[in-house]
Amino acid sequence: MSHTFSSEIHKYDAFLSFRGEDTRRTFVSHLYNALIQGRIDVFKDDERLETGKSISDELPKAIEESKFAIVIFSESYASSKWCLDELAHIIKCRKELKQLVIPIFYNVDPSDVRHQTQTFAESFSQHEEKYKDDMEKIQRWRDAFAESGKISGYHLQNYRDEADCIKKVVERLMSVLHIESDDDDVRAFIRGMAITLQFLSMEAKWTFFDLFSNL
Numbered sequence: 001m002s003h004t005f006s007s008e009i010h011k012y013d014a015f016l017s018f019r020g021e022d023t024r025r026t027f028v029s030h031l032y033n034a035l036i037q038g039r040i041d042v043f044k045d046d047e048r049l050e051t052g053k054s055i056s057d058e059l060p061k062a063i064e065e066s067k068f069a070i071v072i073f074s075e076s077y078a079s080s081k082w083c084l085d086e087l088a089h090i091i092k093c094r095k096e097l098k099q100l101v102i103p104i105f106y107n108v109d110p111s112d113v114r115h116q117t118q119t120f121a122e123s124f125s126q127h128e129e130k131y132k133d134d135m136e137k138i139q140r141w142r143d144a145f146a147e148s149g150k151i152s153g154y155h156l157q158n159y160r161d162e163a164d165c166i167k168k169v170v171e172r173l174m175s176v177l178h179i180e181s182d183d184d185d186v187r188a189f190i191r192g193m194a195i196t197l198q199f200l201s202m203e204a205k206w207t208f209f210d211l212f213s214n215l
Contacts, residue, residue: 009065010065010066010067011062011065012041012042012043012062012065012066012067013035013040013041013066013067013068013173013177014035014040014041014042014043014067014069014070014173015042015043015062015063015066015068015069015090016028016031016032016042016043016044016045016070016072017069017070017071017072017083017086017087017090018071018074018077018083019072019074019076019079019080019083020046021076022074022075022076022077022106023072023074023106024046027072027106027162027166028044028072030162030166031070031072031104031166031169032044034166034167034170035169035173038170038173038174038179039179040170040173040174040177040179043062043065043066045059045062059086059089060089063086063089063090063093063099064093064097064099066099067099067100067176067177068099068100068101068102068173068176069090069093069094069099069101069102070102070104070169071087071090071101071102071103071104071148072104072106073103073104073105073106073108073113073148074106074107074108075107075108075119076119076123077108077120078116078119078123078124078127078141078145079123079126081127084127084141084144085141087141087145087148088140088141088143090144091144091147091148094147101148101151102151102153102154102169102172103148103149103153103154104153104154104156104165104169105153105154105155105156106156107156107157108120109155110149110153110155111149112149113145113148113149114145114146114148114149115146115149116142116145116146120145124138124141124142127141154168154169
């Protein structure tokens with residue numbers, strides 16, 4: 001993914017990087033809706049790419065123009081060349097543009113991301129065979145994985161359920177972006193998020209409203 005950096009003006013609050021077949025209709029869908037309801041402007045490729053625009057041009061630009069990059073690592077994330085190119089560019093932006101990267105480890109272990117083991121080992125082995133004449137690309141992908149696995153993020157198994165994990169991510173972004181929690185829009189967000197996240201875990205004993213009891 002060769003691209004010249006654009007300006008540091010943030011057009012988006014966050015860029016979502018994910019493997020669609022694993023998470024698009026489940027975790028990512030709920031996370032995206034919760035972020036939008038929290039008035040966080042998110043770039044999600046299937047929602048924001050303009051018709052007729054080149055994907056190879058638009059995605060690097062969108063990454064650069066985002067304050068945060070949220071990377072959802074799932075079992076088949078490394079099987080996608082496109083995801084790997086995105087991740088390599090995100091890590092480049094982290095180093096050169098000071099972009100804030102938030103990894104979410106969805107049913108995978110951070111150490112497996114860091115060391116490219118388990119399902120990631122098989123994916124990288126296949127890429128090495130396919131791109132054996134471009135090992136520099138493979139190393140760039142591996143370096144991006146290794147770097148991402150060292151970043152403090154959200155490991156799904158450390159939370160009661162997906163709802164709790166999503167809540168923490170949204171809270172963090174709202175805090176850094178200085179989105180106040182004392183207006184009608186955020187009250188609407190809280191109500192909407194409660195309804196959305198109920199579908200993630202019907203048996204969870206969820207206490208999200210406790211955080212906003214003084215509204």
